[in-house]
Amino acid sequence: xxxxxxxxxxxxxxxxxxxxxxxxxxxxxxxxxxxxxxxxxxxxxxxxxxxxxxxxxxxxxxxxxxxxxxxxxxxxxxxxxxxxxxxxxxxxxxxxxxxxxxxxxxxxxxxxxxxxxxxxxxxxxxxxxxxxxxxxxxxxxxxxxxxxxxxxxxxxxxxxxxxxxxxxxxxxxxxxxxxxxxxxxxxxxxxxxxxxxxxxxxxxxxxxxxxxxxxxxxxxxxxxxxxxxxxxxxxxxxxxxxxxxxxxxxxxxxxxxxxxxxxxxxxxxxxxxxxxxxxxxxxxxxxxxxxxxxxxxxxxxxxxxxxxxxxxxxxxxxxxxxxxxxxxxxxxxxxxxxxxxxxxxxxxxxxxxxxxxxxxxxxxxxxxxxxxxxxxxxxxxxxxxxxxxxxxxxxxxxxxxxxxxxxxxxxxxxxxxxxxxxxxxxxxxxxxxxxxxxxxxxxxxxxxxxxxxxxxxxxxxxxxxxxxxxxxxxxxxxxx
Numbered sequence: 001x002x003x004x005x006x007x008x009x010x011x012x013x014x015x016x017x018x019x020x021x022x023x024x025x026x027x028x029x030x031x032x033x034x035x036x037x038x039x040x041x042x043x044x045x046x047x048x049x050x051x052x053x054x055x056x057x058x059x060x061x062x063x064x065x066x067x068x069x070x071x072x073x074x075x076x077x078x079x080x081x082x083x084x085x086x087x088x089x090x091x092x093x094x095x096x097x098x099x100x101x102x103x104x105x106x107x108x109x110x111x112x113x114x115x116x117x118x119x120x121x122x123x124x125x126x127x128x129x130x131x132x133x134x135x136x137x138x139x140x141x142x143x144x145x146x147x148x149x150x151x152x153x154x155x156x157x158x159x160x161x162x163x164x165x166x167x168x169x170x171x172x173x174x175x176x177x178x179x180x181x182x183x184x185x186x187x188x189x190x191x192x193x194x195x196x197x198x199x200x201x202x203x204x205x206x207x208x209x210x211x212x213x214x215x216x217x218x219x220x221x222x223x224x225x226x227x228x229x230x231x232x233x234x235x236x237x238x239x240x241x242x243x244x245x246x247x248x249x250x251x252x253x254x255x256x257x258x259x260x261x262x263x264x265x266x267x268x269x270x271x272x273x274x275x276x277x278x279x280x281x282x283x284x285x286x287x288x289x290x291x292x293x294x295x296x297x298x299x300x301x302x303x304x305x306x307x308x309x310x311x312x313x314x315x316x317x318x319x320x321x322x323x324x325x326x327x328x329x330x331x332x333x334x335x336x337x338x339x340x341x342x343x344x345x346x347x348x349x350x351x352x353x354x355x356x357x358x359x360x361x362x363x364x365x366x367x368x369x370x371x372x373x374x375x376x377x378x379x380x381x382x383x384x385x386x387x388x389x390x391x392x393x394x395x396x397x398x399x400x401x402x403x404x405x406x407x408x409x410x411x412x413x414x415x416x417x418x419x420x421x422x423x424x425x426x427x428x429x430x431x432x433x434x435x436x437x438x439x440x441x442x443x444x445x446x447x448x449x450x451x452x453x454x455x456x457x458x459x460x461x462x463x464x465x466x467x468x469x470x471x472x473x474x475x476x477x478x479x480x
Contacts, residue, residue, distance in 0.1 A: 138286020
């Protein structure tokens with residue numbers, strides 16, 4: 001059984017299909033049709049809802065895509081939809097701002113925008129354009145354009161008002177804490193089951209019992225098998241309740257990131273230590289996806305266009321893998337065995353990602369080439385990390401995504417760099433060596449020739465950045 005709050009109403013569900021998305025649960029089981037289905041893939045934001053969870057005794061609000069979120073994720077949380085926002089007979093201030101600024105036309109996308117703005121207001125102290133852009137990067141509007149929506153965001157954040165949620169926050173936190181349990185939970189309907197372990201030990205034990213089960217972390221990729229491919233996943237093991245998998249530690253020698261840590265949390269942790277990594281994470285999908293998606297999941301799905309893997313390869317990262325009570329440490333470079341294939345053994349899972357501190361230097365930089373700035377998939381992803389001593393490259397780490405069947409180090413390129421001064425002649429030899437490292441494919445995102453040329457140009461860009469003569473404008477701000 002799972003228990004959660006639907007606004008202020010306690011909901012208990014036991015006989016429920018664990019393949020059910022929160023979107024379909026709301027629309028079909030609770031007749032809450034304000035939450036819309038647009039893409040069923042987490043791209044448009046029409047299905048955005050807000051989850052409240054207890055962090056350090058207070059409620060933290062996060063937006064999620066309900067079309068990708070399975071019902072097991074709701075355990076111990078508060079689910080807020082657009083129907084919950086009204087304040088007595090009055091609109092919520094965020095809704096009123098949308099009206100005042102004429103920010104809605106056809107109205108289909110409006111509930112998603114309202115929930116993103118509601119959560120933005122809850123998480124901000126005052127108006128901040130960058131924070132607004134991040135909050136709305138996963139919401140698409142095809143009617144009014146964004147200027148009136150931005151105006152509504154400014155109005156809502158400039159004049160925050162107390163509402164029923166702020167008045168009831170302490171009471172809600174106490175109610176959610178009372179729903180926490182150390183016992184293994186389960187929901188099921190028909191032949192479909194989902195187990196909810198609370199500790200890594202429980203996970204390891206039941207995964208050995210059911211090695212055929214699918215591990216559900218954020219579900220931002222796995223759920224597409226349900227919503228896009230119309231498959232049923234008969235046995236799931238949900239990792240959301242395992243706090244041990246979310247723990248991150250920083251020491252003198254290395255940084256250990258729990259595989260279950262959300263990309264949003266990883267961004268906050270990496271912003272000071274490896275700012276180049278954090279900057280790219282801000283462009284990873286949308287805020288809704290980053291709130292749910294995990295670093296371990298992004299690695300485990302072994303996508304050749306996953307943004308985290310090239311950066312981690314350039315940072316010489318390794319993985320802590322666990323099977324039963326046994327753990328082993330494996331360099332990430334040895335983890336991928338083929339297109340969407342890994343060396344994970346049956347019932348083995350990623351417990352943590354380890355990044356040596358020595359590699360987190362100012363020489364690490366990464367670039368993502370895609371057709372739009374936010375919420376898009378890479379055509380080419382490049383990550384560079386050179387260790388230079390006395391003007392000589394002593395350790396070159398160059399990695400790319402979108403260039404092969406897996407994220408991959410450019411070994412021939414690295415050989416041309418190691419032991420050399422980083423001069424224009426060395427640069428051009430290294431660029432030519434990329435032709436030995438990669439024979440990329442052509443697809444609807446880019447041609448093979450384009451990918452190879454972009455890869456070379458990104459290496460040249462890195463050279464000019466380190467040389468101090470890079471004078472270009474980064475496209476990181478929208479036109480006001």
